[in-house]
Amino acid sequence: MAPFKQKKWEDFVSSAQEECPSITEKDLTKLAGVLANLELAESKYKLITQLHALDSTQLDELHKILYDWSIDIAKEVLDELKVRIKLLDELKTRVIDENTDEVHELQPLFHQGLWIFGPEYETIEFTSNEGMTNVIRKLFGIGQKGSRNRPDFVIIPDGSVGTYYYPTYDEHAAELGVARLAAISGDPIFL
Numbered sequence: 001m002a003p004f005k006q007k008k009w010e011d012f013v014s015s016a017q018e019e020c021p022s023i024t025e026k027d028l029t030k031l032a033g034v035l036a037n038l039e040l041a042e043s044k045y046k047l048i049t050q051l052h053a054l055d056s057t058q059l060d061e062l063h064k065i066l067y068d069w070s071i072d073i074a075k076e077v078l079d080e081l082k083v084r085i086k087l088l089d090e091l092k093t094r095v096i097d098e099n100t101d102e103v104h105e106l107q108p109l110f111h112q113g114l115w116i117f118g119p120e121y122e123t124i125e126f127t128s129n130e131g132m133t134n135v136i137r138k139l140f141g142i143g144q145k146g147s148r149n150r151p152d153f154v155i156i157p158d159g160s161v162g163t164y165y166y167p168t169y170d171e172h173a174a175e176l177g178v179a180r181l182a183a184i185s186g187d188p189i190f191l
Contacts, residue, residue: 084115087109088113
């Protein structure tokens with residue numbers, strides 16, 4: 001390290017020790033490692049600016065988040081939320097537009113957002129808005145053409161189907177009936 005840079009580093013360490021009397025030598029070493037990683041990062045020292053803008057309570061909250069979640073998992077969850085919020089915004093726009101083409105514009109959005117209807121619809125075995133030709137190809141693996149009709153249900157002969165529901169209740173906790181109904185197949189089912 002050049003003498004000028006070494007002097008600058010020594011001044012920084014002295015300043016950190018004065019302003020943060022509880023910092024240990026081990027923590028100073030970790031801080032040096034963080035700064036070295038920031039130097040290598042594409043964003044350089046912008047993270048320091050973001051951390052500097054937080055108050056002590058927010059820093060504690062950030063610590064809790066990083067304690068409970070890895071950066072990779074947090075990013076994956078936040079990316080998924082971003083995609084879902086964008087999809088909901090797109091659906092909101094398309095649903096109220098009377099010029100929206102249901103088959104070509106709206107149905108693909110619903111297909112991407114099956115989670116909207118509940119977790120029972122979020123499966124790779126569930127498809128929507130499929131013509132009979134696609135159903136035949138997927139179920140039987142053959143290239144035979146089917147009608148252009150879009151079936152509500154297709155269940156193979158040796159498959160099993162069960163219905164499950166969530167009840168609805170009145171203000172006295174008495175069951176009123178079915179709030180939600182799902183047909184679940186042990187084998188591929190196409191809706």
